[in-house]
Amino acid sequence: MSMALSATAQGDLDPFRLGIVCSAGRSGRPDLVEAHKWFNIAAQRGNRAAALHREEIAGELSPAEIARALRAAREWIAMH
Template identity: 55%
Template sequence: MARLDLQGAGTPCAGGTAQPEMLFQLGMMYATGRDCDMDLVAAHKWLNIAAIKGSERAAQMRAELAGAMSKAEIARALREAREWMTQH
């Protein structure tokens, strides 16, 4: 199982760029199956959160990824991202 320390994920650092980059990398990890099982819903979720926090690369990758997902998968990813944003 992949592990990433998200403690402090609500705290911007390095001018606010470290958090979106970390979230982008988490999304890419799930998108490619690097160190974990590939999970497009999780990948879309983390890329969406990174995009919301200002990552243009995440927004581009999220759009590409959405082309390989069903509408139900996209809806689930958006719901999970919204829930995470509400809690953090």
């Protein structure tokens, strides 16, 4: 995990920003599953832009990848 992702996971960045980092590959290669997860978390917190980004990314993922992202978001929310 990169420094940016580690910092965000610890609460230093908001979920929307982490979704941007993951989708753009700013901390390495783009990770659309991880981006979908973070946009989903941000959307559940009321961020409308995150919901739009999540839907855009979903168009590039397989159903299995979307399921994995949703499961990861649920797990993260349950732990935090």
